[in-house]
Amino acid sequence: MLNEATDAVFQETNSRLHLALFGKHPCWNDHMEDYGLRTPSLIEFKRRLYYEGVSGRLDSGAWRNLSPDHRIEVFDHELLWTGPTGVIFAVLWHSADAGGRAAYPMVAAAHFLTSRLPAKVGPVFEALQQVAQDCRDATDRDAVARAQARGIERLIQAARSLVPMSAQSWNRTDREDFVRHGGFGAEGEGFFRLFYALTEYQNLNPANRNVFCYRVTDGGADTESLNLWQTLIRSQLDSTQPLLASRCRSQTWLDVMAGEFPSEEFFRLKASSGEIPLVTEIPYSVPDELKEQTRMVLESFLDNPELIPKLDGCGSDGPGQSTLGSLLGRLFRSKS
Numbered sequence: 001m002l003n004e005a006t007d008a009v010f011q012e013t014n015s016r017l018h019l020a021l022f023g024k025h026p027c028w029n030d031h032m033e034d035y036g037l038r039t040p041s042l043i044e045f046k047r048r049l050y051y052e053g054v055s056g057r058l059d060s061g062a063w064r065n066l067s068p069d070h071r072i073e074v075f076d077h078e079l080l081w082t083g084p085t086g087v088i089f090a091v092l093w094h095s096a097d098a099g100g101r102a103a104y105p106m107v108a109a110a111h112f113l114t115s116r117l118p119a120k121v122g123p124v125f126e127a128l129q130q131v132a133q134d135c136r137d138a139t140d141r142d143a144v145a146r147a148q149a150r151g152i153e154r155l156i157q158a159a160r161s162l163v164p165m166s167a168q169s170w171n172r173t174d175r176e177d178f179v180r181h182g183g184f185g186a187e188g189e190g191f192f193r194l195f196y197a198l199t200e201y202q203n204l205n206p207a208n209r210n211v212f213c214y215r216v217t218d219g220g221a222d223t224e225s226l227n228l229w230q231t232l233i234r235s236q237l238d239s240t241q242p243l244l245a246s247r248c249r250s251q252t253w254l255d256v257m258a259g260e261f262p263s264e265e266f267f268r269l270k271a272s273s274g275e276i277p278l279v280t281e282i283p284y285s286v287p288d289e290l291k292e293q294t295r296m297v298l299e300s301f302l303d304n305p306e307l308i309p310k311l312d313g314c315g316s317d318g319p320g321q322s323t324l325g326s327l328l329g330r331l332f333r334s335k336s
Helices: 006-013 040-060 122-137 141-160 172-179 189-204 224-234 263-270 288-303 324-335
Strands: 017-023 076-082 087-094 105-112 212-217 243-248 253-258
Touching (some): 017 141, 105 141, 172 224, 172 288, 212 263, 224 253
Antiparallel strands (some): 076 243
């Protein structure tokens, strides 16, 4: 997913931006007709999220068996899924079919044929939330079709306001507010714990090193936390790996899910932090060396998102990146 030949998709569809709608809506007796599933990635997105993820958790009773204080009752989610040649922005909201069955959400998903994240993702999600409201207001199927058409126009307008992420568009003050947020602890312990868990997992699972799922604080950044975490975690992955960041808008945490993770992990959509703890709050004993490496990663994260070094043992070097071990080695050699 998110790895198709973009030029071929563009030639077939004559667009680099696609909006899909699917799920439950009161104008259909059951699952609604799909709108806009025109790219392989959107088709795969629906399969993984809706059929394997949501339907699979409903069929297994996994969410139903949660205690009320460990369950998120309604869908109200934002998802940002990135890959080598594409990005999917999606919103999920509580909905129901004509019979009032409300277990499944309705979904609006926008596929951008680009490998680069913008400096801000808020405008795209604002456009998608307007699509969601138009769909909630729709009283017939034609109105849903019009909501999709207007949604494409809104997304095009939002895209025109976006600035590609770079050192020049990277607002250091916003990132400092995120990094210094109280949810990470006074000394940044939350980041130490995350990277400790990540490096330990990858060391123990070398054959599956790029498949993992962690729950983390949103750092007070709300929707933009999806972009911030995408940037930070992607810097530690092989460049070919997809990465999903998912948040429920009523919560102060999000989930980051890398690689071809099992569909059971979509359990996280409706499981509260009482059921799945934040890795940034687990009191690991973190070695001093890893703490220092993490500080260097965060400093690079603040300065230039395109030059964040990898922690030793994380992924393989991508363009313009090196591990901290090799970076420090070159620095020391240059002084000798």
